[in-house]
Structures are given as structure tokens and as C-alpha cells.
Amino acid sequence: MILLLSFSFFTRVIRLSTPSSYVFDEVYHVPTLRAYSQNNPAGYEWWQTAPEPNTAYEWLHPPLAKLIQAVSVKILGDHSFAWRFPSAVFGTLSILALYFLTLVLFKKKTIALTAAFIFSLDGLQLTMSRIAMNDIFVTTWIIFSLAFFFKYLNSKSKESNKNLFLTGLFTGLALATKWSALFLYPIFLIFLLPKIIKSKKLIKKLLLTTYYLLLIPLIIYLLSYSQFFLQGHTLEQFKQLNQQIINYQTTLKATHDYQSTAAQWPLLLKPVWLHVDYQKTATAHIYNLGNPIIFWSALIAVFYSIAKLFSKAFNYSHPLPYSVILYFLLWVPWILSPRILFFHHYLPALPLACLILAWSLWQIKKSSRKIILPIFFLSIFVSFLFFYPLNTAIPISTKLLPYWFWLSSWK
Numbered sequence: 001m002i003l004l005l006s007f008s009f010f011t012r013v014i015r016l017s018t019p020s021s022y023v024f025d026e027v028y029h030v031p032t033l034r035a036y037s038q039n040n041p042a043g044y045e046w047w048q049t050a051p052e053p054n055t056a057y058e059w060l061h062p063p064l065a066k067l068i069q070a071v072s073v074k075i076l077g078d079h080s081f082a083w084r085f086p087s088a089v090f091g092t093l094s095i096l097a098l099y100f101l102t103l104v105l106f107k108k109k110t111i112a113l114t115a116a117f118i119f120s121l122d123g124l125q126l127t128m129s130r131i132a133m134n135d136i137f138v139t140t141w142i143i144f145s146l147a148f149f150f151k152y153l154n155s156k157s158k159e160s161n162k163n164l165f166l167t168g169l170f171t172g173l174a175l176a177t178k179w180s181a182l183f184l185y186p187i188f189l190i191f192l193l194p195k196i197i198k199s200k201k202l203i204k205k206l207l208l209t210t211y212y213l214l215l216i217p218l219i220i221y222l223l224s225y226s227q228f229f230l231q232g233h234t235l236e237q238f239k240q241l242n243q244q245i246i247n248y249q250t251t252l253k254a255t256h257d258y259q260s261t262a263a264q265w266p267l268l269l270k271p272v273w274l275h276v277d278y279q280k281t282a283t284a285h286i287y288n289l290g291n292p293i294i295f296w297s298a299l300i301a302v303f304y305s306i307a308k309l310f311s312k313a314f315n316y317s318h319p320l321p322y323s324v325i326l327y328f329l330l331w332v333p334w335i336l337s338p339r340i341l342f343f344h345h346y347l348p349a350l351p352l353a354c355l356i357l358a359w360s361l362w363q364i365k366k367s368s369r370k371i372i373l374p375i376f377f378l379s380i381f382v383s384f385l386f387f388y389p390l391n392t393a394i395p396i397s398t399k400l401l402p403y404w405f406w407l408s409s410w411k
Contacts, residue, residue: 091129
């Protein structure tokens with residue numbers, strides 16, 4: 001695991017400053033984190049004009065990720081490496097979080113290490129770990145929240161309150177990063193309701209659950225706006241800001257060349273071009289493309305897992321149903337989103353797809369596993385290395401570039 005995390009951090013941090021200009025939504029995030037680092041109130045104010053041409057302040061999401069990035073700028077200086085360094089850290093941390101979640105669910109280190117290995121070699125995870133946006137942060141918090149939640153469901157009474165508190169803590173951190181963390185609550189409801197109903201101390205259980213999973217996240221969400229209030233903004237302005245967020249996210253009618261539907265994400269049909277640098281004989285891209293071997297294998301694994309759930313011999317105390325439900329509840333609600341969507345919105349569901357794939361691989365018969373698993377792991381690794389230049393702005397010969405675009409929808 002130490003070797004895996006070291007390799008992951010290295011591949012995410014090397015050449016992180018390239019390009020030195022803004023990439024994709026950094027045109028919104030970087031001016032905002034810069035304003036936070038300078039304690040400039042404009043970063044929170046929706047009525048402010050753009051600080052630079054072709055940019056805008058990003059007040060559409062809660063501030064936690066941008067505050068972490070602002071601390072990086074204060075320490076390291078205002079440059080592209082400092083903007084993106086926290087993403088590289090959280091990209092590595094999310095791999096550890098998935099290892100922990102898988103271990104909590106399946107209690108097998110082999111499956112946990114496999115899931116972490118697969119997730120670390122995906123291009124979507126890699127690219128979002130090398131850009132100053134908030135998606136890798138919310139993904140990390142969500143995975144930790146789920147890990148402690150399922151630890152709570154299976155914990156003894158002495159440990160249960162601690163695990164429920166940690167669930168609420170990480171849920172609050174996720175909500176303070178991005179509202180998509182609200183997808184956690186249907187998960188909590190589905191798995192907590194039977195436990196609460198069966199409890200002999202129903203009222204006490206309800207009160208504790210409300211405190212840990214509603215009140216604590218709300219407090220953390222409010223605390224994430226501490227700078228906002230310390231700058232002199234009022235509660236009324238806070239209310240208006242959140243109303244502006246709701247209005248924007250539910251009424252946005254914009255379109256984009258690289259927008260996609262939630263149904264396209266698992267199929268890897270519509271990646272996103274984040275940056276391009278045309279050179280004399282080569283082109284450097286940051287192309288947000290997942291590892292195709294991981295994506296398409298994970299899709300097969302999901303169907304295989306669903307089939308297993310309907311087999312007569314399946315034991316429903318097994319953690320597989322939890323994993324499948326988590327995956328769908330972190331992905332399917334996006335289908336109902338009223339605003340335009342992009343491939344990176346799939347990121348929080350991707351770790352669960354990797355987890356299901358890891359479990360499926362270890363269901364292969366032992367005699368075949370010795371041959372199949374090394375070949376499969378090697379193919380994932382080779383695919384990761386092959387697409388790495390396309391994900392990270394390493395120049396590729398213009399003549400050879402078509403070999404990286406396997407599907408017409410990728411072009």
C-alpha cells in the first residue's frame with residue numbers, strides 16, 4: 001500500500017505546474033481561491049464582476065476545497081503548482097480512503113488492495129487529481145464518510161457513537177465542498193431505517209442519528225463560511241448566497257461542446273478536453289479520459305454482481321449488495337439533474353465501480369486466477385501509462401495522436 005500511494009502521489013505531482021495557465025474550470029476556481037488567500041470578500045460575492053478577462057468568481061459551491069487551495073497558495077506562492085498541489089494530495093488520499101472502505105465492507109486485504117490499485121490507475125481520477133477543482137476533494141470525503149458509516153453499522157455499542165460521529169464529520173466536510181454530497185442521505189436512510197426501527201430505544205436512536213448526521217454536518221457547513229462572516233457579511237447575505245446557488249444550479253440553460261449525460265459516463269463515451277497546446281510536430285493535451293480497460297471491465301463487473309444478487313444461493317448478509325446500492329445511488333441521481341453535466345461528475349461513483357470490479361476479479365476460480373489476474377493487472381497498468389501523456393499534457397506526435405482516440409465520440 002505504501003508503494004502504491006508513493007507511486008500514485010508521484011504520478012499526480014510530477015509536472016503538476018504544466019501548463020502554467022488556467023485549465024478548464026480553473027478560470028473560476030483559481031481567481032476565487034486567490035481572493036480567499038488575500039481575504040478579498042469578492043470571492044464570495046455573486047454580484048462582483050470578473051477579476052480578469054474570461055474568468056469569474058466561483059461562489060456556486062461551498063468554499064472548503066478552495067480554502068484548502070488558498071492555504072497552499074499562502075504557503076507555496078501564487079502559481080499553478082500551488083493551485084493544484086492540494087488536489088494531488090487528496091487524489092492520493094482518496095486511494096487510501098477506498099482501501100479503507102473496501103476493507104470495512106469485505107474485510108479482505110486482497111480485495112481492498114486490488115480496489116485501491118485499480119482506482120489509482122484510472123485516468124479520470126488522475127486528471128481530477130491534477131487540476132484546481134473541487135471534485136477530488138468531495139470524492140475523498142464521501143468515501144471516508146461511507147467507510148465510517150458501514151463501520152458504524154457493524155460496530156459494537158462502545159464504538160458506534162464514535163463511528164457515527166466520524167460519519168457526520170466527513171459528511172459535513174463533503175457538504176462544505178460540494179452539494180452533491182447530499183447523495184449520501186438516501187444511502188443513510190436505506191441502511192439506517194431498519195436499524196432504528198428495530199432499536200429498543202427508538203427515541204434516543206433518532207435523536208443521536210439526527211445530531212450526528214444532520215446537526216454536525218450543518219455546523220461544519222456553516223463553519224466553512226467562517227471567513228465569509230468574519231469579512232462582515234451578514235446572515236441575510238448568507239441566505240441570499242445559498243439561494244443564488246440553488247437558482248443557478250436548477251435554472252442553468254447553458255450548453256457546452258463536451259457536456260454529457262449520466263448514462264454515457266460508465267460507457268466512457270464523452271470525455272472532456274481540458275487543455276490543448278499545439279506545437280510544430282506535436283500536441284500536448286489534458287484530456288479527461290478514464291482508463292478504458294477499467295471502465296469497460298467495471299461495467300461487466302457491475303452486471304455480473306447484479307446477476308449474483310439474483311442467484312438462489314446468494315447470501316444477502318454479504319457486503320456485495322451494499323456496494324451495488326452505493327454505486328447506483330452515487331451515480332443514478334445525476335440523471336435527474338436539471339443542469340448540464342460533465343464526465344467528472346461521475347468521479348464519486350467511480351471508486352465503488354472499482355470496488356465491485358476488485359471483488360469480481362477475486363471470484364475467478366483459483367486455478368484460472370493465477371493466470372488471469374496478472375495479465376489483467378498488467379493490462380490496466382500499460383493502459384494507464386499509454387494514456388498518461390494524453391491526461392497530463394505530455395506532447396504527443398501529431399502523426400501518432402489518432403492512436404489515442406479509439407472511439408469517434410472521443411474526438
